[in-house]
Amino acid sequence: MAVDTKSALGPRGQASQAALAHVPNIPGSAKPDPILDVHSVKRSFGGLTAVDVEQVQVQRGAITALIGPNGAGKTTFFNLLTGFDAPDTGEWTFNGQQVAGTAPYKLARRGMVRTFQLTKALSRLTVMDNMLLGAKGQTGEHIYAAFFPFLWSKQERANRERAMELLSRFNLAEKSADFAGSLSGGQRKLLEMARALMSDPELIMLDEPMAGVNPALTQSLLHHIKDIREEGTTVLFVEHDMDMVHDIGDWVIVMAMGQIIAEGPPGAVMKDQNVIDAYLGTHHDKELTESGKSLTVDSDPEGTHS
Amino acid sequence: MDIGFVLAQSITQALGVTAIIYCLAAIGLNIQFGYTGLLNFGQVAFVTVGAYSIGVVVVTMGLSLWLAIPIALLASVILALILGIPTLRLRADYLAIVTIAASELLRLVVRSIALRDIFGGVNGINGKIGEQFHALNPLPAEFVTPYLTFSRQDAWVVLVGWVIIAIISFGVWLLVRSPWGRVVRGIREDEYAVVSLGKNVFVYKMQALILGGMVGAMGGIIWAIAKQSVQPDTFVPDVTFFTYTILLLGGAARIFGPIVGAILFWFLLAGVGEFLSQAIQAGWIDFLKPTDVGPIRFILVGIGLMSLMIFRPQGIFGDKRELALDGR
Known part of the structure; x- marks a missing residue:
């Protein structure tokens, strides 16, 4: 591989x-x-x-x-x-x-x-909300504008589309409405990465x-x-x-x-x-990789003698 | 035993001035604690500031009530800034300590002898605090609330109070479903994650503290106007804890949570009390004296609330799925 x-x-x-x-x-x-x-x-x-x-x-x-x-x-x-x-x-x-x-x-x-x-997936927010948080320069994040949806709904739709694209790329699209806390550890890693990408870093x-x-x-x-x-x-x-x-x-x-x-x-x-x-x-006799580690570390779990 | 009377009394309390005051305090706390995760253990401080500002401006200074209301709201903003600036950059627990201390401090200041000329010491401020408001009462002089037992004056406060709650709740609803609301809910979950996404978390926490404080102060304003008197020793930390109870009962981070929580809390408290009084009078219960009713109703309501937390910890409107998730 x-x-x-x-x-x-x-x-x-x-x-x-x-x-x-x-x-x-x-x-x-x-x-x-x-x-x-x-x-x-x-x-x-x-x-x-x-x-x-x-x-x-x-x-x-x-x-x-x-x-x-x-x-x-x-x-x-x-x-x-x-x-x-x-x-x-x-x-x-x-x-x-x-x-x-x-x-x-x-x-x-x-x-x-x-x-x-x-991972800092925001558990009690949906996967989509997690993604939308990543977007930069949102008008609706200003407290006064927040009261007037017409000021930001268009931008919100565009962000949503972009979030959906990223989620499909990371195979999380069908999870978008679920709470992030319900994702597996690996999926949370993916979500965190996708969320970071929302801001075009x-x-x-x-x-x-x-x-x-x-x-x-x-x-x-x-x-x-x-x-x-x-x-x-x-x-x-x-x-x-x-x-x-x-x-x-x-x-x-x-x-x-x-x-x-x-x-x-x-x-x-x-x-x-x-x-x-x-x-x-x-530990000169040990492998450098995770798989190697799991094979050899058992014999000397604490590394106390070598 | 008159069950109809017990019910009428309970509903009167459930919709009454006290329920309105607590409902506003709980809506404020919902913005701070429910949505943003700020552990404000001194919500009573904002209620105190609201009530005393009205009392001082109207009675001590002799100015108009209509001027007093914006001053009271401004005072609550200043209190929020004082509490928030040193603590909101720190971990959540610091805010909890500072707010509970500040609320007691505030009560001790307003009841102090040194400042008696301004705040009236232990007697508080009494006088025609809400006169300008009650002068606008459109209800006919011979008005009697059908079935319920509101006075003409209380009925007017209650009408306006629920309208104010409806307007504020609508505002909160607009806020929390906006991107602003998403940011503060994110802060509740993990503020560092939100920082890493480029949001100025301090500003959002401050905005939530101020906003929640202003809504709490609104409760204090109504308190002063409705009761025409401001007493220092009614603003004890219990007010904050009742407010938390109401919020958790209704369901935190839900628009209708504080409203239903306040109504239910005061309905139960009044209902249990009235029922016990009647039962003792009717001779159904002979091991209690009428004076026991006060504490016993709190015990019974307490047991009820504990059961609620055990069997429905998310509150009435909460979503059980949310609780199943680990917050971190």
Whole structure:
């Protein structure tokens, strides 16, 4: 299956991989066309430095994977970049504009939309309402206009149509009238992704989109992520399963202990000794993938001796 | 035992001034808690501000009632801003703590001796607070409410009160089915998800707090006008908890929830009380004294409400499917 998805590389995928071909595989390397440019971002919780990133750039139009073992600081880094958490120091630009210290909702409006590791489907709203919330610039969201449906009903209809299109693409169309809380875990992941796309983001940041999703749905998620890139949206996603990353990542950034320890195309990164050490630590005999993990971890569940 | 009289009394209470006041407080709370998920445990503060603003402007300052009403609404907006600005950026529980404290604070301020010249201390404000309103009463002087036991003055307040409730409910209905309503319902479910979609959650929460506070203050305004008196010790936290009871009884996040909740709550409370009184008088119950009726009716209504929460936790108008879902 892995080969299958790899072969289906669209024109934009080919373009972004070609653009990244000459970028040196070192942490913090400069990209030809960065959409996100991060400098010395640091965040500590008490004595623990969760994130300490010197420099990292994300290439526009590519699928960049941010990987790393548990506790590497990936989600914290995500929270910092999207404004959900404030760093101790550091600055970063989005589309060339300084955005450090910008409120998270403003960043979302500028086209930097994220999803969450623990899906935040709005349970007691219908799937359709979830989708409609994603649409930007709605007149009816202003409290005074809300009283006068004729001011926004036309826009609402257009948003509804667009939401329906996205839902059919993500195989959720027949669920549109159901409460989002009634969806399965995987469907919620799909809904969250579709909802984020409602705003036509320039950069979509997915926090572990494949976590807790069954293998069949994972394949469809991977296809969706590639489709998103083919439509011109930059994708940055967090993942810790190397197999998924190998399938769809144009570029991989590896974090460990809060720092960027390696960068490069998936193939090169997986062979990097730093990455292998960071990932496996003392578990040198273990597979890098989820399936491999489940086979071998049983023999040493806590990793206490090796 | 006169069942007809018990029923007439109960219906009078169910449609009466008190039910209207609580209904308005509950509609306000429904905007805040039911739709937006704001844990306002001090709804009585908004009722207090509404009632006292009317009392102070009309009696203490001697100005027109028609000027007092917008001032009362403005005062409730200011209270909402004071409560909301420091707390709405924080987690939901902080608002709960601040609002319950503020409501008690407000009561202690208006009953204080130091400010007796303005608020009348423990005696509150008495006088012809609602005179300008009652002067407009179109009901004939010899008017008697058929079957029910409203006075001519109360009947006029009740008529206007239910019309106001109808208008406000229509406004709330328009609001919550709009994209604005969708955003606040989203905030109730998970505000971070809504932030991530580019909505300024703080502003929406503030709007909901203000709007709900204004509707609650409307209840206070009617209170002052109808009773022609404002007493500090009627604005105790119980008012907030009765309001929550009414809202949950009718069904939160439902337009008709607060209306049916208020009517039913006061119908039951009055009905049980009247029934017990009559039964004691008729000698059916000999282990209770007439003075026991007050507390016992609350016990019985409390048991009834507990059963409701057990067997129909979504309230009368709620949708059971919603409760089956985990909120998070």
